[in-house]
Amino acid sequence: xxxxxxxxxxxxxxxxxxxLPAMLIAALAIRQHGPTEKSAxxxxxxxxxTEAPAATTDE
Amino acid sequence: xSVRYAPVGWNRNKIIYDVVVLAAxxxxxxxxxxxxxxxxxxxxxxxxxxxxxxxxxxCAFLMLTxxxxxxxxxxxxxxxxxxxxxxxHFGVITCAIAFTHATHVxxxxxxxxxxxxxxxxxxxxxxxxxxxGFPFETFGIFALFLLLVLAATSHDFWLRFLTPPIWKxxxxxxxxxxxxxxxxxxxxxxxxxxxxxLAVIVGLSVVMVTGLHLVAGRIERQKDRNTAESAEESTxxxxxxxxxxxxxxxxxxxxxxxxxxxxxxxxxxxxxxLSALANVCAHQNGPLGEGRIMDGCVTxxxxxxxxxxxxxxxxxxxxxxxxxxxxxxxxRRILLDPRPNEPGTYVEPVRVAPPSVxxx
Numbered sequence: 035x036x037x038x039x040x041x042x043x044x045x046x047x048x049x050x051x052x053x054l055p056a057m058l059i060a061a062l063a064i065r066q067h068g069p070t071e072k073s074a075x076x077x078x079x080x081x082x083x084t085e086a087p088a089a090t091t092d093e
Numbered sequence: 094x095s096v097r098y099a100p101v102g103w104n105r106n107k108i109i110y111d112v113v114v115l116a117a118x119x120x121x122x123x124x125x126x127x128x129x130x131x132x133x134x135x136x137x138x139x140x141x142x143x144x145x146x147x148x149x150x151x152c153a154f155l156m157l158t159x160x161x162x163x164x165x166x167x168x169x170x171x172x173x174x175x176x177x178x179x180x181x182h183f184g185v186i187t188c189a190i191a192f193t194h195a196t197h198v199x200x201x202x203x204x205x206x207x208x209x210x211x212x213x214x215x216x217x218x219x220x221x222x223x224x225x226g227f228p229f230e231t232f233g234i235f236a237l238f239l240l241l242v243l244a245a246t247s248h249d250f251w252l253r254f255l256t257p258p259i260w261k262x263x264x265x266x267x268x269x270x271x272x273x274x275x276x277x278x279x280x281x282x283x284x285x286x287x288x289x290x291l292a293v294i295v296g297l298s299v300v301m302v303t304g305l306h307l308v309a310g311r312i313e314r315q316k317d318r319n320t321a322e323s324a325e326e327s328t329x330x331x332x333x334x335x336x337x338x339x340x341x342x343x344x345x346x347x348x349x350x351x352x353x354x355x356x357x358x359x360x361x362x363x364x365x366x367l368s369a370l371a372n373v374c375a376h377q378n379g380p381l382g383e384g385r386i387m388d389g390c391v392t393x394x395x396x397x398x399x400x401x402x403x404x405x406x407x408x409x410x411x412x413x414x415x416x417x418x419x420x421x422x423x424x425r426r427i428l429l430d431p432r433p434n435e436p437g438t439y440v441e442p443v444r445v446a447p448p449s450v451x452x453x
Binding site: 043057 | 265
């Protein structure tokens with residue numbers, strides 16, 4: 035009984051010691067970075083956009 | 094007079110153990126909720142509900158990692174034994190925290206589904222043919238189911254009802270639960286998070302848990318290889334094996350003698366007497382030979398179960414029994430008959446003469 039339990043234990047951990055790191059490495063290696071994951075970047079306003087409203091107000 | 098039934102045999106150690114575990118879990122969750130917003134992307138702030146779900150999820154994962162390390166650590170160093178004493182309560186608390194994580198996640202992500210939110214968990218993603226995009230929720234549900242079964246059957250009632258071999262076989266599935274949780278995180282959170290911290294934590298957990306189990310397993314295998322040698326001179330029909338020298342057994346303690354069939358026998362010395370018992374505690378298969386004699390009884394190092402060394406019976410009102418073995422002395426050598434007696438069979442202890450008397 036004792037030996038069977040120890041053998042099962044040892045066998046399970048041998049399998050897990052291969053499976054778990056392989057699974058983790060594979061999941062990290064091929065993960066995809068979607069555009070939504072990137073931080074938002076503030077862009078400068080186009081030069082034309084700043085002038086246009088002024089012209090509209092004058093009119 | 095009768096023994097009153099108590100669902101949990103509380104004592105000071107158990108209360109301290111549970112209070113420490115609960116306090117550590119609560120402190121971690123509160124700290125996570127307080128500190129984590131400081132590390133997040135300010136342009137995409139995480140809601141309080143999601144933060145709480147993350148806090149409970151990571152807490153349960155770290156607790157399970159710790160629980161799985163306790164077993165091999167006790168094999169490597171006996172100073173970790175106190176951690177093992179109330180490990181089942183630790184597991185039940187972990188299960189409760191994992192369950193809270195699951196209820197938070199279901200409420201956050203599936204409450205507005207046209208389907209029942211519990212149905213939606215399984216129906217929203219059915220890409221079982223992919224690796225990336227695999228419905229990682231399935232792994233989480235499976236792991237939670239296993240943890241719930243383990244928590245529900247953790248009580249000693251189930252241990253007695255199912256018998257230790259079946260109970261142990263069921264509870265070994267905690268490793269499967271751990272593997273499922275690693276898959277759940279790897280295909281879930283690690284796919285959507287840019288923060289490398291979670292990946293590092295999961296990686297360290299896997300390395301630590303598998304590494305400790307492999308090292309402990311290797312040490313146990315080495316112990317099994319050093320089986321007791323047969324005694325050269327057998328005066329009767331018993332296949333006596335050499336258990337060791339009298340001096341190798343410290344007073345009040347035992348030594349573990351591996352036999353060729355893979356079983357182990359614990360040989361104890363108490364005063365001028367020697368007795369041998371099966372090394373397996375009838376409660377949870379704890380290693381009796383690593384325990385000590387307290388109040389005249391062999392005490393299991395795991396949960397403190399007592400057995401009389403002469404007959405392997407637990408003192409009344411308890412009914413546990415373990416197998417006994419015959420011993421005899423050949424000078425200062427202890428010889429052991431490797432054939433076990435029925436559990437609870439009385440065997441006259443062997444008397445040890447002081448070294449000076451033998452030498453004279």
